[in-house]
Amino acid sequence: VVCKNLGRTVFAVFDSGLxxxxxxxxxLDEFPDRDFVYLGDTARLPYGxxxxxxxxxxxxxxxxxxxxxxxxxxLVIACNSASTQVHESEIFGKKVxxxxxxxxxxxxxxxxxxxxxxxxxxxxVDSQAYQQRLIKINPEVQVFAAAAxxxxxxxxxxxxxDPITNLICYRYLQPLLTQGIDTLIMGxxxxxxxxxxxxxxxGPNINLVEAGDKLxxxxxxxxxxxxxxxxxxxxxxxxxxxxxxxxxxxxxLLQAHEISSIEHIxxxxxxxxxx
Amino acid sequence: VVCKNLGRTVFAVFDSGLxxxxxxxxxLDEFPDRDFVYLGDTARLPYGxxxxxxxxxxxxxxxxxxxxxxxxxxLVIACNSASTQVHESEIFGKKVxxxxxxxxxxxxxxxxxxxxxxxxxxxxVDSQAYQQRLIKINPEVQVFAAAAxxxxxxxxxxxxxDPITNLICYRYLQPLLTQGIDTLIMGxxxxxxxxxxxxxxxGPNINLVEAGDKLxxxxxxxxxxxxxxxxxxxxxxxxxxxxxxxxxxxxxLLQAHEISSIEHIxxxxxxxxxx
Numbered sequence: 398v399v400c401k402n403l404g405r406t407v408f409a410v411f412d413s414g415l416x417x418x419x420x421x422x423x424x425l426d427e428f429p430d431r432d433f434v435y436l437g438d439t440a441r442l443p444y445g446x447x448x449x450x451x452x453x454x455x456x457x458x459x460x461x462x463x464x465x466x467x468x469x470x471x472l473v474i475a476c477n478s479a480s481t482q483v484h485e486s487e488i489f490g491k492k493v494x495x496x497x498x499x500x501x502x503x504x505x506x507x508x509x510x511x512x513x514x515x516x517x518x519x520x521x522v523d524s525q526a527y528q529q530r531l532i533k534i535n536p537e538v539q540v541f542a543a544a545a546x547x548x549x550x551x552x553x554x555x556x557x558x559d560p561i562t563n564l565i566c567y568r569y570l571q572p573l574l575t576q577g578i579d580t581l582i583m584g585x586x587x588x589x590x591x592x593x594x595x596x597x598x599x600g601p602n603i604n605l606v607e608a609g610d611k612l613x614x615x616x617x618x619x620x621x622x623x624x625x626x627x628x629x630x631x632x633x634x635x636x637x638x639x640x641x642x643x644x645x646x647x648x649x650l651l652q653a654h655e656i657s658s659i660e661h662i663x664x665x666x667x668x669x670x671x672x
Numbered sequence: 673v674v675c676k677n678l679g680r681t682v683f684a685v686f687d688s689g690l691x692x693x694x695x696x697x698x699x700l701d702e703f704p705d706r707d708f709v710y711l712g713d714t715a716r717l718p719y720g721x722x723x724x725x726x727x728x729x730x731x732x733x734x735x736x737x738x739x740x741x742x743x744x745x746x747l748v749i750a751c752n753s754a755s756t757q758v759h760e761s762e763i764f765g766k767k768v769x770x771x772x773x774x775x776x777x778x779x780x781x782x783x784x785x786x787x788x789x790x791x792x793x794x795x796x797v798d799s800q801a802y803q804q805r806l807i808k809i810n811p812e813v814q815v816f817a818a819a820a821x822x823x824x825x826x827x828x829x830x831x832x833x834d835p836i837t838n839l840i841c842y843r844y845l846q847p848l849l850t851q852g853i854d855t856l857i858m859g860x861x862x863x864x865x866x867x868x869x870x871x872x873x874x875g876p877n878i879n880l881v882e883a884g885d886k887l888x889x890x891x892x893x894x895x896x897x898x899x900x901x902x903x904x905x906x907x908x909x910x911x912x913x914x915x916x917x918x919x920x921x922x923x924x925l926l927q928a929h930e931i932s933s934i935e936h937i938x939x940x941x942x943x944x945x946x947x
Contacts, residue, residue, distance in 0.1 A: 440726050441716045446828075448915040451715050519917060550825050553721075561843065564836055640723040642794060 408616075409469035410435045411459050414442035415643060416549065416587035417475030418650035420496060423609035424473065425632065425654050427617070432631040434467055435475075436662075440637035443549055444478040445518025445585065452520060453482035462664060464489040471620050473612070477517055477584050481524035492619060499611030500582050501530045505538070507604040508580040514573035514603075515542040516595075517584030518549070527584055541576045545569040545585075552590040553646065562591060566598035580604040590650070631657040637664060683891075684744035685710045686734050689717035690918060691824065691862035692750030693925035695771060698884035699748065700907065700929050702892070707906045709742055710750075711937070715912035718824055719753040720793025720860065727795060728757035737939060739764040746895050748887070752792055752859050756799035767894060774886030775857050776805045780813070782879040783855040789848035789878075790817040791870075792859030793824070802859055816851045820844040820860075827865040828921065837866060841873035855879040865925070906932040912939060 408431050410421050415437050425433065436459060438444075444452045456479040460472055472493040474480045480495035487493060504513050515527045522544045531538050547565050556562045573581070581603055583589055589607050596605055632654060634647055639661040647659055683706050685696050690712050700708065711734060713719075719727045731754040735747055747768040749755045755770035762768060779788050790802045797819040806813050822840050831837045848856070856878055858864055864882050871880055907929060909922055914936040922934055 440722060442721075446717075446917070447715060447913045451913045546829055547822065547825050550822050554821055561836065561839055564839075568836065638722045638726045642721070 407432045407434055407467050407469045408471050408473060409433075409463040409467050410473045410475050411438075411456070411463060411479065412436070412474075412476040412586060413438050413444040413455075413479060414476075414549075414587075415439070415646050415650060416552070416585065416590070418647065419586050419589045419607070420473070420475035420609060420612065421632075422651060422654070423613055424616075425651075427610075427613040429630065430622075431470070432633075434463070434469070434633045434635065436463060436635045436637075437643075438637050439639070439643055440664075443518070444476060445520045445549065446546065447478075447520060449482050449520065449524060452478055455479075456483050457488075458664060460488055460493065464491055471616060473616070475586055477586060478520040478524075481521050481526040494612060494616055496586065496608040496612060497526050497530060497584075499608040499615055500584065500606055501527060501534065503608070503611045504580050504582050504604075504606045505531065505535055507606060508538070510577065510579045511535070511538045512576060512578045512580075513538055513540050514570070514576070514578035514581040515540060515584045516545050516548075516569060516573070516581060516588065517542065519544040519546060521584050527582060539576075541573045541578060542584075543569055543573055545588075548591060549585065549587045552587040555649075557591050557594060559594075562594045563597055566591065566594045570595070570598045574599065574603075578603065580606060582606045633657050634659045635662045636660070637662060682707045682709055682742050682744045683746050683748060684708075684738040684742050685748045685750050686713075686731070686738060686754065687711070687749075687751040687861060688713050688719035688730075688754060689751075689862075690714070690921050690925060691827070691860065691865070693922065694861050694864045694882070695748070695750035695884060695887065696907075697926060697929070698888055699891075700926075702885075702888040704905065705897075706745070707908075709738070709744070709908045709910065711738060711910045711912075712918075713912050714914070714918055715939075718793070719751060720795045720824065721821065722753075722795060724757050724795065724799060727753055730754075731758050732763075733939060735763055735768065739766055746891060748891070750861055752861060753795040753799075756796050756801040769887060769891055771861065771883040771887060772801050772805060772859075774883040774890055775859065775881055776802060776809065778883070778886045779855050779857050779879075779881045780806065780810055782881060783813070785852065785854045786810070786813045787851060787853045787855075788813055788815050789845070789851070789853035789856040790815060790859045791820050791823075791844060791848070791856060791863065792817065794819040794821060796859050802857060814851075816848045816853060817859075818844055818848055823866060824860065824862045827862040830924075832866050832869060834869075837869045838872055841866065841869045845870070845873050849874065849878075853878065855881060857881045908932050909934045910937045911935070912937060 480497045522542045528540045755772045803815045
């Protein structure tokens with residue numbers, strides 16, 4: 398409904414909140430000819446502290462909504478916790494890309510000593526998604542994972558250059574560092590916002606890995622190019638809860654990219670019947 | 673459905689998550705003859721970062737559910753963010769009690785210099801609920817409010833005796849302390865979990881206020897006693913998302929009280945149609 402007038406073929410990007418905008422940023426640079434619709438489930442975030450079955454329910458509801466409303470060329474799940482619960486490569490007739498596989502591929506490229514750390518939400522760590530996929534591709538690899546629940550609220554507080562953030566990053570990373578990892582997967586799309594603090598806590602010799610560029614390669618290799626040139630590119634943001642705080646965060650996370658609109662959407666739960 | 677076999681008249685307590693168990697604790701001590709059903713909306717927590725209209729929608733949906741399923745003697749909203757959006761004293765034919773009014777009454781009793789601080793979620797601070805109600809009762813009072821989004825995840829991380837928590841409490845409180853407050857309302861039901869860190873950051877001369885005992889007085893003065901004695905008292909906990917982490921937290925927050933059951937419930941949103 399909200400998206401009838403888009404000029405080009407659309408990529409639909411889904412996240413539990415706004416952290417996925419760090420992924421959208423990479424996509425925008427890599428696919429200048431596509432329109433983008435980003436749906437952030439801000440009314441129910443965070444997913445990372447919820448159970449796998451709830452996360453899957455929410456994710457399927459939203460992917461279905463995006464397919465029905467937009468008929469997109471591709472679905473991108475820009476949320477690690479959601480990615481762990483949607484294993485399909487095609488869903489509701491559309492190609493779907495997650496952020497786990499590209500992170501896994503990149504970490505395996507980067508590591509020299511085969512010791513890889515994963516910092517993520519509790520749901521992502523508990524799902525064992527990174528651990529299993531890394532070891533499936535390279536059984537030589539040792540994986541050390543830690544849940545870091547405070548990093549998302551720290552990123553949203555904008556304390557990214559703060560000594561308290563450095564302390565907390567170090568607290569979470571210390572058990573991984575003592576294992577001798579040389580590569581750290583930032584297994585939550587909020588974490589690149591805190592990249593400097595994380596790098597400081599790790600020291601300069603550890604590779605920090607995010608999904609962005611590998612994800613773009615995956616999409617390029619399996620989605621046909623859209624050669625039709627039309628009006629200026631559109632970037633629409635749909636949020637299930639809209640307030641001034643998250644509007645501000647949208648603009649600051651997308652930096653130079655101009656947002657066409659930020660709209661509130663209602664996924665139609667049955668509280669409508671009550672009100 | 674889940675609650676047909678309760679032996680006594682029921683008080684239904686609603687919170688966005690598990691912080692309201694600090695309120696339930698006071699109620700359990702004060703009303704030994706009542707059964708209690710506590711509903712935590714763990715699938716959609718936290719409410720404190722969401723907009724007022726979304727919080728009201730969720731709250732009404734849950735209050736309706738509790739009335740339909742339990743026919744309780746009283747509804748207690750043990751969540752400040754939800755309390756700011758439900759102003760009614762009766763709803764769906766039942767008496768409803770919030771945690772704002774008792775906190776306001778107690779702070780006004782405690783203050784000597786009429787300078788009161790409020791530490792709360794962003795939604796509660798933005799609603800102006802504490803500020804307006806304090807000043808309505810005593811126009812001489814000055815209120816200084818601050819949003820403290822990191823305190824809920826810190827409480828849930830169980831870092832309540834941690835130097836990092838002291839630092840963060842001090843960071844949030846410092847602007848209020850420089851205004852010379854002598855009383856601080858802990859305006860979120862999670863905050864009493866961090867009481868020691870907050871008191872340390874405030875210094876010993878500042879009164880920390882929570883709703884508990886005043887809330888019990890409010891209920892006592894308006895709900896009739898239930899004199900029928902039956903089987904042992906029941907305490908049921910219903911959660912919209914259930915995982916091992918929040919089960920653990922239930923037991924640790926209710927301390928000596930024995931929980932009859934912890935159950936997962938589904939509020940029936942339309943993702944059921946999809947799956």
